[in-house]
Amino acid sequence: MTAQAFFIGFFGLASVWFGIVVFRTYSMMRSAIALLFSQTALGAMFLSMQAEFLGVLQIMMMATEMSIMAIFMVMFMMDPGGLGEMDMTHQKRLSLIAGFVSFVGAVAVAVFVDWGPVATTFPDAAQQTVDLGLELLDRSMLIFETAGITILTAMIAATAVAIQPVKKETGKK
């Protein structure tokens, strides 16, 4: 139990630290990879909490997603290497206040919500995977399908908006 608590704490702190690193660097690539490792540490936290499927899924999905985010960040920033004098931070006061308020909110939720008794028995990893599959294709199917279709629509819409219309050459010069 103590080892479990230690690892949950360790990966939690690692996740927070990499989250801080995201904003401490001016290199877009470092920023993206730091966010990736922050998410990977979250996945490791899931693993420490014996939610194996969720942990492995988190670790897998985030690597691709953050890498794709990295290339977009590199493409759209004017100084992706962070070697120039560009300052990426803005609206510092507002973001400080917003960050503090949401931190207090999250802590308040964690402390004051009645989470019920701590589970003493839980199914083994293989059974968890089966249960999760049944849950996804049974009770929660509609929710997940709706979310999936919404994301797909958003992606197609974003791509369609981003494509510059090609002007066809008309007439001969």
Place this chain on the structure above:
Amino acid sequence: MNTLVILFFLLLGAYFVAVLENWISKGRFQLSAPLYAAVAFLGRESFIPRKPDQIFYEVGPVLLLLSAVLAAAVIPLTPDLIITDLATGALFINAALVYVLVALLMAGWGPDGAYAMIGGWRFLGQLIAYAMLIVMPITAVAMRAESLLTTQIVTSQLSLWNIAYQPLGFALFFVASMALAFLPPFNMMIAKGELAGGVEAEYSGMRLGIFRLGRLVLIVTLAAATVIFYLGGWQGFYLFGFELPPWAWSTVKILIVTMAMLLIGRYMPRIRETHLLSWCWMIGIPLALLNIFVVGVLVLEFP
């Protein structure tokens, strides 16, 4: 103990892949060549680019090796010879191998060189092409086994190996795993004739040695994954009245798959990642969906 045995197996496998690659691509069969090359890598000076992203530059090759070794942790060579039989094994192989991409991006970005960086981004394009063709065939394999446990997947092929049960999935997975291991013809990111070596261009000495070792281990891991997903893993049959032990069957099959991968690459022109992208998304993914459908029907009718 199992960990040590598997690590030794991977190292030995990497050695054989190096010998085979030399033999197939250059026509020279030299058992000692990889050893000399390794010693040379260790002894040579490691040039460091002028303004590297130090962390990425150092971590890239190590992460490549690490992700290949991690993926091998859930691959059973015999019923007992497995580092950890995770309940999500088939997914875990995938999760570990995605970090090959992260490693190549880091190694490409780190040295602050244009060739290396473009090489790294090319692999990102390649990932978007092959990734679905790794996941969807594995889905069909897991459907038949009704489990993500890799040992369970092997035992599910007792009556008929998956290569015969779902040949379409095998073909897709085989091609996709070649792209994952950036073997020729999918080696636009490290080929010598392209971008002066691409991701490898700025590495030298021991760091290049680790990068190359990581790539060799990755090839072994993917061949082993192909064997457990499609070729019945350690299961064998009577051969001329003799029965080989399970580890020998695994080894023989892994060597055959490796040779097939290398041989196919020898006779193909390099494929640009843009072409790969359009082929994979327009032909590969519909085929993979068809495979899932066919396997679904087969599983219901002839389990």
